[in-house]
Amino acid sequence: MKRKEEAVVLSQREISSGIYDMWIETKLAEQAKAGQFIVLYPKDRSLLMPRPISICEVDGYKRSIRIVYRVVGDGTREFATYQEGDVIDIMGVLGNGYNLKAAKGKKVLLIGGGIGIPPLVELAREMALMSSKLMIGNTIEIVSALGYRDSDTFLRTDLEAYSRVYVATEDGSTGARGTVMDAIEDFDIKADMIFACGPLPMLRSVKQLALEWDVPAYLSLEEHMACGIGACLGCVVKTTQPDAHSHVNNARICTEGPVFEAREVEI
């Protein structure tokens, strides 16, 4: 059940230049899954739209959710000022999560670019947890390939807790020089399936890679949203087949997504 409710900021810190890491206390944590998102409402009344932000980590016992976001405008600039104890309006949990079950018995590659990396942390955590309960031969091997601008490799250690991590940096200061796709090539990474979140050019390359490797790839997409709950039809993505809800080749990223199999969407 989706709800709009008040959440309390538990902590916030800047973990990289312009990138903030905030834990909030909310009952929504009890139902939140990897790949889903929440929206935050700015207190500044001139900023009307709620801001969609992916879930980076969930602690169901402590009823808390972690979000890691980049300051890109007035809304996120306001969020960055929040401190422990501040009360904020949020709505969630929105969208469908990643299809974890598909990963059973597979070698899985998580591909993250920049501020697309945060949702992979909860994904890796949930997959590692699931894998620990699976029979031998059915467990999941997780590998991550992460792309950054420079050596400021935020969330890298979080992913290292659950996976083997390879890095690419645009300036070549750490790992492979170039994009995350260069890291995959340079380090000769192979996998049976892919989960990816990042900028659109990266997702296009991931789709191409998935077709070459002939493996499934689940991509997390984003688009400007208004309602966040499937009513306004603002955040659509072109689909290869007519969508079951819209009956045209457009699916709602907030509702049918934000995760789509690469072959389902035209990006």
Place this chain on the structure above:
Amino acid sequence: MNTQVSIAGVTFKNPVMTASGTFGSGMEYSEFVDLNKLGAVVTKGVANVPWPGNPTPRISEVYGGMLNAIGLQNPGIDVFLERDLPFLAKYDTRIIVNVCGHSISDYVEVTERLGDHPEVDMLEINVSCPNVKEGGISFGQRPEALEEITKEIKAHAKQPIILKLSPNVTDIAEMARAAESAGADALSMINTLTGMKIDIHKRTFALGNKTGGLSGPAIHPVAVRMVYQAAQAVKIPIIGMGGISSAEDAIEMLLAGATAVSVGTMNFIDPYATEHVIQGIWDYMSEEGIEDIQTLIGAVSER
């Protein structure tokens, strides 16, 4: 206290409705709002066939409002009748279906199909969407075109018809009179104001469609002015909308001459907005000692 209002023989338990396009078919918001509490649900535009809508980005926030260029994406009348209408019919609220088309015959086709469904209480004719290239606003910016389509639809409609007017005209009173003289049972106004936003870093248009419809609190005073001018010009009832975000905004509309109001963009900002507006109107009536909401309609007086 009485909050009931009546438009073209249809009674509404209260004057608060949802603005077309901001509330889907009601299904999405039913997780937040008890639809039984609403005066009416006004659906997203329905065409004779599925429409894919415009390229993305379709949404852009602007100061005090937003631009949208959805382009009336909709699954078409068949899906609407099979899926959305039976869902809405379960609720104790009035159903107003927004009808859109590229040509008069498209509008007439949808109008006739809906005529077979008595659970649809009224039709709202969308002649004011600024985001589609054919149809939409092209019928709503010249009085002669508005008269022609109104007459044609009225001749085929089994339910009362509401003409949804565009604010993108020179003389709103003239448009209101044209719709009335051609047989419209009611008016709804205003649709969005055509706007544009440019991303100065990418140096591109913010919207895939270049232009979009401006909505939200920023347009409320424009809407109040236009509702007032139209109410002075015609006798048929008016459903007022445009940036209503509170009971105060809704009551302003009633005082300006609207018989009912629609909450639109505010649904995106607060999914419970319609319920808040209804409660706020009730509180206002209690505090001001107003027994019947109808005494508020058009009751603004000169200073």
